[in-house]
Amino acid sequence: MPNSATNRTLMRNTRKKKTPVTLTERHHPSANGSSKPHTTRTLIRRFHVLLKRQRQLQKNASSASNAKELQDVEQAIDQLGGLAAYQRMSSIGQGKDRGGGSERVLIKWLIGMGMSKRHDKGPLSLLEVGALRPDNYASCSSWITATPVDLRSTHPSIIEQDFLTMNVDEHTERWDVISLSLVVNFVPDPKDRGSFLIARITRPHVLAGRMLILAHTFLRPSGLLFLALPSPCVENSRYMSFERLQSLMSTIGFVGMETKWRQGGKMAYWLYRKTRGEGTLEKFQKKSVCRQGARNNFCIVLS
Numbered sequence: 001m002p003n004s005a006t007n008r009t010l011m012r013n014t015r016k017k018k019t020p021v022t023l024t025e026r027h028h029p030s031a032n033g034s035s036k037p038h039t040t041r042t043l044i045r046r047f048h049v050l051l052k053r054q055r056q057l058q059k060n061a062s063s064a065s066n067a068k069e070l071q072d073v074e075q076a077i078d079q080l081g082g083l084a085a086y087q088r089m090s091s092i093g094q095g096k097d098r099g100g101g102s103e104r105v106l107i108k109w110l111i112g113m114g115m116s117k118r119h120d121k122g123p124l125s126l127l128e129v130g131a132l133r134p135d136n137y138a139s140c141s142s143w144i145t146a147t148p149v150d151l152r153s154t155h156p157s158i159i160e161q162d163f164l165t166m167n168v169d170e171h172t173e174r175w176d177v178i179s180l181s182l183v184v185n186f187v188p189d190p191k192d193r194g195s196f197l198i199a200r201i202t203r204p205h206v207l208a209g210r211m212l213i214l215a216h217t218f219l220r221p222s223g224l225l226f227l228a229l230p231s232p233c234v235e236n237s238r239y240m241s242f243e244r245l246q247s248l249m250s251t252i253g254f255v256g257m258e259t260k261w262r263q264g265g266k267m268a269y270w271l272y273r274k275t276r277g278e279g280t281l282e283k284f285q286k287k288s289v290c291r292q293g294a295r296n297n298f299c300i301v302l303s
């Protein structure tokens with residue numbers, strides 16, 4: 001069960017005290033930018049395009065033309081404010097005035113499953129990976145003890161930690177719930193990653209698969225995984241579909257409990273329960289085309 005020792009152990013190894021980004025980056029041009037939904041979305045989209053191009057160019061940075069373009073792309077990312085500005089924009093997008101963040105979907109599902117009333121078992125320990133706000137679960141503090149972590153902390157209460165480098169011995173079967181909301185589709189620049197080893201793996205689809213497998217390892221038996229992705233990742237990807245995702249998840253060892261999405265919508269959400277993996281990972285070790293035509297390239301590979 002969650003306790004302050006959980007947080008203390010994590011913090012002892014990894015935590016760096018951070019000044020809230022709202023204080024440190026007030027000087028940056030994008031810090032005072034408009035928070036109109038349109039502006040926010042446009043900036044987030046621009047970030048995605050630049051980050052994707054950056055990854056493509058990094059694969060062959062030894063060619064002179066690529067190196068030059070890479071420099072330009074990195075300059076453009078810096079001009080937008082880098083990961084800090086991207087996080088700020090995503091955080092604005094999560095605001096209550098925009099319908100709130102994904103945590104509202106998870107909380108509703110957990111309440112529906114009776115999790116807010118299991119008084120004898122104590123509060124649920126929830127690891128929130130990719131947390132932009134420290135208090136997403138504050139309204140449920142009597143039955144959820146949340147531990148927010150992010151690659152780049154934007155608040156002193158958010159632990160600065162790469163999920164992919166969390167200590168496996170320490171975290172195996174430790175968590176009741178893990179939230180991966182808009183994280184599996186987001187693989188930032190290697191220089192934003194703490195670990196050199198992980199930094200060398202730049203293939204986002206491999207990191208995405210690794211996150212899901214780690215989440216399975218870190219959950220208690222029958223623990224719950226909350227996954228949120230932009231709908232196009234499954235609705236309009238060359239390499240991913242709802243069927244393939246379901247098959248991949250049951251291979252890792254997740255059984256679907258809840259799903260929420262609508263055709264042409266922005267977001268898709270799933271709640272899975274940890275179970276035993278079925279079959280072998282082999283089928284998911286390589287990209288496999290699900291749809292032809294002009295599609296996005298979102299993909300998850302289990303290696």
Ligand SMILES: C[S@@+](CC[C@H](N)C(=O)[O-])C[C@H]1O[C@@H](n2cnc3c(N)ncnc32)[C@H](O)[C@@H]1O
Pocket residue numbers: 087090094101102129130131132149150151152161162163164181182183186187188228
């Ligand atoms: C698009 S934001 C999503 C924020 C929020 N969870 C939401 O649903 O709106 C993605 C966040 O995930 C974080 N992130 C990505 N990979 C991560 C990793 N391996 N470990 C921890 N945080 C990670 C990024 O730093 C970024 O702040």
